[in-house]
Amino acid sequence: MPKSAYHHGDLRSALLEVTAQLVREKGARGFSVSEAARRVGVSIAAPYRHFDDREAMLAAVATRGFTELQETLDGVADPGDQVVRAVAIAEAYVGFALADTARFEVMFAASIDKDRHPELLECAGRVQSGLQDALRELVGDDPAGVVRRAAELWSIAHGVAALLVEDRLAHVVGPAGEDTVVAGAVRAWATGLAG
Template sequence: MTGTPRRDRYHHGDLRTALVDTGFDLLAESGLAEFSVARVARRLGVSTAAPYRHFPDRDHLLAAVATRAATELAAEVERAVDAAGSDPVDRFAASGGAYVRFAATRGAGFAVIFAVDLRDLRDEALSAAGRHLMDRLLDLAREAIGGDTERALWLLEQQVALAHGYVALLSDGFFARPHHTIDHLAVQAERAARTLIRGLEP
């Protein structure tokens, strides 16, 4: 969002949506540690007191942003899975690639959606969105290995660690070479998922 928006744009309840939108943008640019209500308000061109009409504190605003992130990530996973075809292994691998693309682009992955700072809030919308996302990923893992829940949980845990690790290392500047694009790392995450599944085969 560029420039300084007119303050009267946010009357009649529109400010809440604008706060979440702008919070998401700020998160992508600066990361979780730099996220604050005051910075979001300044970006919108409203007073630093205005957001508190909709969110009592930083964590509640962040929870709303995290809920949006979980919802959007789930949608991205579905798009990638649908495009991958009918093979269960390809579908599961595609979910890892979708995570890398989304989290690297939007700046909001599992570290935001399941942020330690937000656990004590017990925010119902965030909890529901997080459960929906993880249940879908677990379903994909079960399908990929034939339905064994215990092994599916192990597989999902490994994929989350791999995919999130790629995003974290990219954010930290570890992947500095030109060919280490987001798409390249997403493909690497997909290949890693297939390797994990092969390791679980009898």
């Protein structure tokens, strides 16, 4: 809600939104502070009042993405069977990645310095925690085991998502058949946990 012609009123939010939009359209590399400012209709220097630099704008989008990812994973219902549940969580992860591939890439972009944006590491920690909670019943009481298995499940889901996002699995999966890879992998993995 702009309070006046001069002062935007909520420039920070507006910039965040247009940044997310630009990333979706052109990818992280295609995004520029200049164009974000232009689209919002402010001068090129204005964004620097709200964000340290270009990287900080991308980091903010990434952080927001992690929050939504967390909600998505938390929203997966427990179907009773713990193997089925693990599969469902991994499928939700992959679905999230494919829903907005550019944002997913920004969330895991190497170009963002984690020392300057420690909140990103926290987000990763929360994903890890959520998976641990979900796996406790499947894995058993060993705390170290739960931690390790959560990392494994995350790795499987993330690997499928990353390769799909990068179009490296095109030969394998037919159209709309993406989930068979992640489902197959997680099912085998979860089955193998018992044996």
